[in-house]
Amino acid sequence: MERYEKIFFAISAVMLTLFLCALAYASIAMHIYLPSSQAVIQVKPGQNLASAVLTTPPFNSPGVRQTGPNQYEVDVIAQAWFFYPNVIKLPAGAEVTFKVTSVDVIHGFYIPGTTVNMMVIPGHISVTHYRFEQHGDYLLLCNEYCGKEHHTMHAKVEVQ
Amino acid sequence: MSTAIVFEPDKRLQLPDAQRRLIALTLYVGFAALAIGVMNGLAQALNYAHIDIFKYYPGMRTYYQGLTVHGVFNAIVFTFAFANGFVALTMARGLNRKLNTGLLGAAFGCLVVGTLFTAYAMFSGQASVLFTFYAPLEANWTFYFGLVLIVVSTWITSVNLFLTLSAWRREHPGQRIPLLAFISAVTYVFWDISSIGIAVETVVFILPWSLGLVATTDPLLDRTLFWLTGHPIVYFWLLPVYISWYAMIPKQVDGKLFSDSVVRIVFLMFLCIIPIGMHHQYLDPGITAHMKFVTAVLTFMVFLPSLLTAFSVMYALEIGARRHGGRGLVAWFFSLPWSDPSVAAQVLSMLVFMLGGITGLMNASYNMNLEVHNTTFVPGHFHLTVGTAVALSIMGVAYWLVPYLEHRKLWSRGWALAQAWIYTIGVLIFARGMISGGLAGMPRRTAISLAPYAEPAGWKIAGIFTAVGGTLMFVGAMMFFVVIGFTILFGEREEPAEIPFTETVQAPAGIGWEVSLDHLRYWIAIAVVLIVVMYGPFLAAHIPPAPIATGFKGF
Numbered sequence: 011m012e013r014y015e016k017i018f019f020a021i022s023a024v025m026l027t028l029f030l031c032a033l034a035y036a037s038i039a040m041h042i043y044l045p046s047s048q049a050v051i052q053v054k055p056g057q058n059l060a061s062a063v064l065t066t067p068p069f070n071s072p073g074v075r076q077t078g079p080n081q082y083e084v085d086v087i088a089q090a091w092f093f094y095p096n097v098i099k100l101p102a103g104a105e106v107t108f109k110v111t112s113v114d115v116i117h118g119f120y121i122p123g124t125t126v127n128m129m130v131i132p133g134h135i136s137v138t139h140y141r142f143e144q145h146g147d148y149l150l151l152c153n154e155y156c157g158k159e160h161h162t163m164h165a166k167v168e169v170q
Numbered sequence: 171m172s173t174a175i176v177f178e179p180d181k182r183l184q185l186p187d188a189q190r191r192l193i194a195l196t197l198y199v200g201f202a203a204l205a206i207g208v209m210n211g212l213a214q215a216l217n218y219a220h221i222d223i224f225k226y227y228p229g230m231r232t233y234y235q236g237l238t239v240h241g242v243f244n245a246i247v248f249t250f251a252f253a254n255g256f257v258a259l260t261m262a263r264g265l266n267r268k269l270n271t272g273l274l275g276a277a278f279g280c281l282v283v284g285t286l287f288t289a290y291a292m293f294s295g296q297a298s299v300l301f302t303f304y305a306p307l308e309a310n311w312t313f314y315f316g317l318v319l320i321v322v323s324t325w326i327t328s329v330n331l332f333l334t335l336s337a338w339r340r341e342h343p344g345q346r347i348p349l350l351a352f353i354s355a356v357t358y359v360f361w362d363i364s365s366i367g368i369a370v371e372t373v374v375f376i377l378p379w380s381l382g383l384v385a386t387t388d389p390l391l392d393r394t395l396f397w398l399t400g401h402p403i404v405y406f407w408l409l410p411v412y413i414s415w416y417a418m419i420p421k422q423v424d425g426k427l428f429s430d431s432v433v434r435i436v437f438l439m440f441l442c443i444i445p446i447g448m449h450h451q452y453l454d455p456g457i458t459a460h461m462k463f464v465t466a467v468l469t470f471m472v473f474l475p476s477l478l479t480a481f482s483v484m485y486a487l488e489i490g491a492r493r494h495g496g497r498g499l500v501a502w503f504f505s506l507p508w509s510d511p512s513v514a515a516q517v518l519s520m521l522v523f524m525l526g527g528i529t530g531l532m533n534a535s536y537n538m539n540l541e542v543h544n545t546t547f548v549p550g551h552f553h554l555t556v557g558t559a560v561a562l563s564i565m566g567v568a569y570w571l572v573p574y575l576e577h578r579k580l581w582s583r584g585w586a587l588a589q590a591w592i593y594t595i596g597v598l599i600f601a602r603g604m605i606s607g608g609l610a611g612m613p614r615r616t617a618i619s620l621a622p623y624a625e626p627a628g629w630k631i632a633g634i635f636t637a638v639g640g641t642l643m644f645v646g647a648m649m650f651f652v653v654i655g656f657t658i659l660f661g662e663r664e665e666p667a668e669i670p671f672t673e674t675v676q677a678p679a680g681i682g683w684e685v686s687l688d689h690l691r692y693w694i695a696i697a698v699v700l701i702v703v704m705y706g707p708f709l710a711a712h713i714p715p716a717p718i719a720t721g722f723k724g725f
Contacts (some may be wrong), residue, residue, distance in 0.1 A: 015432055015481065022477040026470045033466065043454050047457040053718045061501045062718075090724055108258055115388060115722045116304050118544050122470040122611020122626060125540045131717040132306060132389050134455040149623060153544035153613035155300055157307065157724035158232060161617040162493075 016146055047137035051111055059132055060113040063087060074098060077107075086110045086132045086165075088117040089157040090157050093150060096165040102145050110136045118153030121167060129154060142169040182668055183263045192274040193255045194575040197568070199281060202252025204561070207243035208647045210236040215600065215640020218546075218607070218633035220619045231619035234298045234725060242292065242317075245556060249407040250320055252564050253361075253647030254327045256353045256410050256571070260417070261331045263669050264351030265338045273330035277323045286318025287312045289418050298725035300615065302400065303376070305392040308721030311380040313601055314372050321365055328358040344679070346678045347688050350417050350432055351673065356437040357409040358688060363697055364406065364444050367398025372494065379721065385458030388486065388715035390456045394708060397447030398701075404439050405472075407556050411563040412436070414516065415483045419565075420672035422513050423506055425490025430678040432482055434687045439475040442696045443468055445704035452539045454554060466536040471693065473534075476527055483520065486672070515566030517561045518594040526554030526596075529605065544615070546632070547608025550601045557643075558597045565650045571668060578661030581653055589649035596642025603635025 023050075053062040063069050065075035068085040073095050077083045082104050087094045089112065092145045100106055110119045110130050117130040121140075128136045143149070185193075211238055213223050230236050247614035254277055262269050291297035299307040303314070335347070335355055347355070371392050379387045416436075416483055420427045427433065448465040488502055496502025507513050529551035532538060542548060573580050580586060604612075610628030611619065618625075618633065679685065687694070 012429060014544070015429060015478075018481045019474070019478060022474055026473055029531070029535070030467060033538065034463075034511050037463075042540070044459055044462055044537055044540070045455065046457060046462065047455045050456070050716070051718070053716075054225065058720065059718050090665055090722070114719075115306055116393070118613070120544065120611075120613065122545075125537075127540045127543050129451070129454045131193055131393070133716060134390060136455045149611070149626060151611075151613050153616070154304075155234060155237075155307075155615040158234070158298075159724075160234070160615075161621045164621075164623050 015095070036057065036091065042125060043139075045136055045138040047135055049135040049137065051133050051135065063111055068109060074100065081105045081107075083109065084106045086119070088112045088119065088152065088163075090114050090117075091152070091159040091163040093119075093152075093165040094162070098150070098165065098167045100167065101144060101170050102142055102168050104141065106140050108136075108138050108140070110161070115156045116154050117156050117163070118151070119147050120151045120153040121150050123148065142167070145169050176389060180337070183266050184666070185259075185262060186268055186271065188267055188271050188549070189262075189274055190575055192271070192278050193259055194572075196251050196274075196278050196281065197571070197575070199278075199285065200248045200255070201568075202650065203243040203247035203251065203285065204647070206686035207248065208644060210240040211244070212644040214240060215644070216637050217617060218603070218640075219378070219637035220633065221637065222619045224326070224346075225389055229293055230313045230590065232298060232725070234300065234615075235295055237554040237615065238298050238300050239292050239523050242288055244561070245301055245316070245407070246320060247281075247288075248564075249556070249560065250324055251281060253357070253406065254278075254323060256567065257357055257413065257462075258327060259571075260413055261334055261354040261525035263297055263671060265334060265350045267334055267338055269334055270330050271634040273326055273333070277330065280319050280323035280326060284316045284321075284323060287316025287319065288319060289316070291316065295695065295725075302396060304396070305376060305379070305387045305389050306719035306722050307725065308380055308723055311377060314377050314380055318369075318372055318377070324358070324361060324365070326338060328362050331355055331358050337621060346680070346685065349433060349674065349678065350413070352434055352505075352688065353409075353413050353416065353437045355435075355690070357406070357413065359694065360402070360441045360600070360658055360697075361406040361439075362443070363694070364399050364402035366449070367395045367699045368400070368403075369636070371395035371399075375715070384717070386717035386720050387720050388712065388717050390454070391712045391715045392455070394451065394457070394705075394712075397445070397450045398445065398705060401450060402444050404552075404556060407560045409437065409440065411477060411519075411560050411567075414563060414567050415479065415520065416486075417672055418670045419483065419513065419516055420486035420490065421670040422510065422570075423487055423490030424493055425486045425672075427486050427672045427674045428482060428489075429676050431676070431684045431687065432478060434661055434684075435499045436475040436478050436482075438687065438693050440472065441693050442700065443472045444697050446472060447537075448704070449534050452533035452536065453543050456712075461704075461708065463536060466534060468536040468700075468704070470531070472517035473527070473531060474502045480520075480524070480527075487517070488535075489675075491665045499703065509583070509587070511583055511590055512569035513568045514587055515569065515593075516563045518590055519566065520562040521560070522554050522594060522597060523559035525601070526551060526559055530555060540547070542608055544613060545608035546612045546614045546636075549614050550604030550608055553597055554601050557593070560599075561647075565593075566590065568654060569652075570667075573661065573664070574667050574669060576658055576661065577664060577666055578657055579664050581661050583715050585649055586653045589646050589653060592642055592649065593646025596639045596644075596646055598639065599635055600639025600643055603632045603637075603639055607632030
């Protein structure tokens, strides 16, 4: 390799390394995490996935629960082609944990304008955290194709 | 230290007529698939501006049926057909040696039969599962079976290439593999290893399940095997185009490629770093955060060979432009032979590819992916890469390749030139729309024109850009089919032409470390070890699979 090739290679490598450092900083210092929950839904022999989900806490009673001072957990079931519950009411500034699972196919769980964006895979429980600072209505969308009426699959998050 | 001799192929390759016909027919299957795919693409682009023209498409029932056809025909049939035809030819040219006609015919037959099976499934409405076919969405078995045959056609092509290469090596012991043959071989070795994931997914899990032999499947395992192949597949789209950029474009602009070794290193880097598909699964449950970060690091490493390509190819262009009066630090760029449609299409592709690379790096950027995952930012990105850097470059290649194969002159350089510019302007407007829409939260793979909720701010203008740009891309693509069709039917007959094939400023080294670049088995070993390191922990945790999901056919 010639001199200019080596210089170009070195500049490229340094640039990419700096980018990676920035991402690591955002992850560690700024706490921007990827949803990487390892929790699963246990399906017993002879049981189907839907009934397993409906008998597994917290999905036996989906909805919003207060878990501490200013802390809330939102447990959501995704099913073609709706979310249950489809209206989620939360106070502004609260620390919110979303736990989501699917009873049929792969869905998405996405609130535009936030960092709430995760895949919902049958048999797995997706978990993410967020704090809504702004009052108002947020759109919750399925952003993974899930069949004929996929574009209708949405819900509302009301932050008061 | 042994001294290797350098093989200089004779100037002119004369393929037997049967092989020339088969290569041409393989390409035409790809172009036909592209035409059908692009027709659906137009309807999708208009959908973002709330114009629903799907209802006028014969036989098409839903947006998602059209989207499946668009993805499968454009991203799989078109690209694979081009690779099978073009890389077979570059191998033959690199070694100045003919191929095996029977294997060329078998690969062609497999491709056609496979395409017919998937086409049946898609057009009959039994396979609206998109080209990623995530289980437990369950298509008719003919869909998966057709895809398997299409992949088998690439394997048959590999056998053809490797037999040709090993016969050459037996006759030329101790010689460096000619550059063109080397990069052709690496492209297919790379793909053969990469395709294992999708092969296992389909043959072991999905096909038996879609045939009803087993009732359930493991969606996360299937999806992970899909992406094991699904990311490297994009380099299988790209590498045949890199062959053209490295080995042909320099000649076409009257320049030279500078370094033989850098090109080999670039291709080997792609071969070594296969297992990065988990960056498509950054937001998946069931995959640990540290595996995702390691994947991000490896993904960034794969950006290096593309940066090197930008350097080497630009330098080759600059050599050519300066020979033709090019001056200045960047002004030489205007002295390229812009009146040659083959050059114009491919140089425009390269410029668009820079934007594609930057947006790709954003997608790959670990937690930044939270902002863009499954939004229209992603198709905005990949219409700059596969949709233009690959597709428009293939059109550019076709402007010399079809005349070469047909012994006819290109019909209308003016149309071909206009085609390249219209398509490029189109994709820039289109991608502007999709990328801004994605940043405003517009989900991808969604029939936006039918969505029941009020559109958030920013979607409307994004949709208009998408529709306008997509329409221009459609016009550009249709002009390509006119040029190619008229060339085949009415092009002026001419003497067999020569394949444009560049010289390098630096010949391949005969001694030293560079000789070991040709020892593919070492590089294959590195590739396999890295795959085991990256996927071993996941597979160990997920085999035996947890088959919890039954099939879903609500499409």
